[in-house]
Amino acid sequence: MAPAGALSELPLLLALLGALLPEPGDAQTSVFPTEATLPRGGSVLVNCSSTCEEEAFLGLETPLTKEERDTGHNWMVFELSDVEEDSKPMCFSICGSKQTTARISITVYRFPEHMELLPLPPWQPVGENLTLKCHVWGGAPRAQLTLVLLRGEEELSRQPAVGEPAEGTATVLAGRGDNGANFTCRAELDLRPQGLGFFQNTSAPRQLRTFVLPMTSPQLETPRILEVGTSEKVVCSMGGLFPASEAQVHLALGDHRLNTTVTYNEDSLSATAWVEGTAENKGDHLLVCAIMLGNQSQESWRNLTVYSFPAPNLTLSEQEVSEGTQVEVACEASAGLRVRLSVAPAEPWAPSVQFLLNATAEDNGRHFSCSAALEVAGHVLYKNQTKELRVLYGPRLDESDCLGNWTWPEETNQNLSCQAWGNPVPRLTCLRETDRAPLPIGDLRPVKKQYEGTYLCKAESPRGAVTRKVFLTVLTRKNVLIIVLLTAGAILGAVVVAICLYNRQRKIKIYKLLKAQEAAALKLKTQATPP
Structure with a gap:
C-alpha cells in the first residue's frame, strides 16, 4: 500500500x-x-x-x-x-x-453488531398502552437495513434504521391475550437488488405479563371481637382478577402475619385464616387483608378487639338438701365485672349477690342462674353459670295425681292415671284389697268388669311411705240403662216440679191483683158517700 x-x-x-x-x-x-x-x-x-x-x-x-x-x-x-x-x-x-x-463505487455491508429489545415492564395493566423499543448497533448499508417489531409472528411496525444506535418503536394496547406473549425485534438487510440475498437477525424474545386488578377493596369477613382462648375464621375474597392465580394475599393481625390458605377460581380468589385470641394480644388491633397483583395492590381493614371475660362464679351452700333446709346462693364476678342472680332479676347489677332460701319440695330441680355482663367495642356480652338444687322429700300421693274414685262403663276405652311424687322417686304399688290383684294403671282398652274393686295404693321411698284408697267401679250395660232411666226420670220430675211452682206463683200473683183492685174500688166508694 x-x-x-x-x-x-x-x-x-x-x-x-x-x-x-x-x-x-x-x-x-x-x-x-x-x-x-x-x-x-x-x-x-x-x-x-x-x-x-x-x-x-x-x-x-x-x-x-x-x-x-x-x-x-x-x-x-x-x-x-x-x-x-x-x-x-x-x-x-x-x-x-x-x-x-x-x-468504482464499493459498498461494504455488515450485519448489526448488537440488537436488543428493551426490557418490558414486569407487569402491564390491561387496557393501557405499551411502547416497545428496539435498539440496533451497527449494520450497513443503512439504506437497506430495516427494523421490525413483532408480537409472536405478528408484525407490529417496520421502520428504516436511522442513527446510532438505530431505534425502532411500536405501541400496542395491552389485552388479556397478551399475557405470556413473546415480543422480538428483527433486523432485515435486503441485498437482493445487488444479487446477494436477504439477511435477517432476531433479538432474544421478551415475554409480557398483563393483569387486571379491580379498583375496589377486597371483601373482608372477620369478627369484630374475639375472646381470649378462642379462635375465629377470617375470610378475604375478591373477584374480577386476571390472572387470578398470580395474585398474592397478605393477611395480618397488627404486625403478625396469619397463616393463610388461598383458593383460586377462574377470576377470583378466597383466602382463609384463623385468628386466635391470646392473653398477649389482648386489646384493639387492626386486621388487614391486602391483595397484590402486578405492580398494584388493594386492601381492606377491620378493627378487632381481643378481650378476656371470665365466667361468673355461682355457689350453693349445698346442692342436695332435705326439705326445710336453708340454702345460701352466692353469685360473684371477676374484678371489674358485675353480676345478677336469676331469683332477683329486678335488682341492680352488683359485684356480688347473695340469696337465702328455705328449701321446699317445690324447689327440687330448681335452676339458679348467675349472669355477668361486659361491654366490648360497643357490644354488651353476657356469661351465665347455672346450677340445680336437689331437695329430698318423702312420697306424695295427692288427689290431683291419683283420683280416689273411678266409674267407667264396661267395654269403653279409658286411661287410669295414678302417680306418686317424691325425691328420691318412690315406688308405687296398688293392690286390690280382696285378692291383692294389681291396679291396671295406664290404658284400659277396653274396660273389663273384672277390674272393679277397692285398691290400696302405697308410695314408699327411703324417706317414708304414704297410702291412698282408690275405688274403681265398672258399670255393666244394665246398670247403664238403669242410670239413664233414673237420670231421665229425675230430669222429668224436675221439669214437672218447675212447671207446678211456676203455675202456683202465677195464681198467687193473680189473686193478689184482684184483692188489690177490690180494695181500691171500696176506697173510692167510701170517699163518694156523704156523712
Whole structure:
C-alpha cells in the first residue's frame, strides 16, 4: 500500500506528465465493475483499462490495500482486500498528454453488531398502552437495513434504521391475550437488488405479563371481637382478577402475619385464616387483608378487639338438701365485672349477690342462674353459670295425681292415671284389697268388669311411705240403662216440679191483683158517700 504522502502527490505528478506528453486523441479510461458490494473485510478484483491507441499508463488510486494481479495491453487488474468501509477507488490512464479517470463505487455491508429489545415492564395493566423499543448497533448499508417489531409472528411496525444506535418503536394496547406473549425485534438487510440475498437477525424474545386488578377493596369477613382462648375464621375474597392465580394475599393481625390458605377460581380468589385470641394480644388491633397483583395492590381493614371475660362464679351452700333446709346462693364476678342472680332479676347489677332460701319440695330441680355482663367495642356480652338444687322429700300421693274414685262403663276405652311424687322417686304399688290383684294403671282398652274393686295404693321411698284408697267401679250395660232411666226420670220430675211452682206463683200473683183492685174500688166508694 502506497504511503499517504505519496498518494497525495500522485494527481499532481499525473497532471504534469499529461501536460508534457503529446495528446493521442480521445482515449477513455474504464473500470469494471463500476459497483461492488462486499462483506466487511472482503476483497474485490478491479479491472482498469484504456482505449488509448498507444501504450497507456494505467493505475488505481485508493487508500485500500491493493495488489496487482494481472496486466495486458492497456489493462490492469488489481485486487483490493480487507475492505472495511465504503470507498470509491479511482482508475486513471495517461494516453499521450491526456489523463482520464473512472471510479468504482464499493459498498461494504455488515450485519448489526448488537440488537436488543428493551426490557418490558414486569407487569402491564390491561387496557393501557405499551411502547416497545428496539435498539440496533451497527449494520450497513443503512439504506437497506430495516427494523421490525413483532408480537409472536405478528408484525407490529417496520421502520428504516436511522442513527446510532438505530431505534425502532411500536405501541400496542395491552389485552388479556397478551399475557405470556413473546415480543422480538428483527433486523432485515435486503441485498437482493445487488444479487446477494436477504439477511435477517432476531433479538432474544421478551415475554409480557398483563393483569387486571379491580379498583375496589377486597371483601373482608372477620369478627369484630374475639375472646381470649378462642379462635375465629377470617375470610378475604375478591373477584374480577386476571390472572387470578398470580395474585398474592397478605393477611395480618397488627404486625403478625396469619397463616393463610388461598383458593383460586377462574377470576377470583378466597383466602382463609384463623385468628386466635391470646392473653398477649389482648386489646384493639387492626386486621388487614391486602391483595397484590402486578405492580398494584388493594386492601381492606377491620378493627378487632381481643378481650378476656371470665365466667361468673355461682355457689350453693349445698346442692342436695332435705326439705326445710336453708340454702345460701352466692353469685360473684371477676374484678371489674358485675353480676345478677336469676331469683332477683329486678335488682341492680352488683359485684356480688347473695340469696337465702328455705328449701321446699317445690324447689327440687330448681335452676339458679348467675349472669355477668361486659361491654366490648360497643357490644354488651353476657356469661351465665347455672346450677340445680336437689331437695329430698318423702312420697306424695295427692288427689290431683291419683283420683280416689273411678266409674267407667264396661267395654269403653279409658286411661287410669295414678302417680306418686317424691325425691328420691318412690315406688308405687296398688293392690286390690280382696285378692291383692294389681291396679291396671295406664290404658284400659277396653274396660273389663273384672277390674272393679277397692285398691290400696302405697308410695314408699327411703324417706317414708304414704297410702291412698282408690275405688274403681265398672258399670255393666244394665246398670247403664238403669242410670239413664233414673237420670231421665229425675230430669222429668224436675221439669214437672218447675212447671207446678211456676203455675202456683202465677195464681198467687193473680189473686193478689184482684184483692188489690177490690180494695181500691171500696176506697173510692167510701170517699163518694156523704156523712
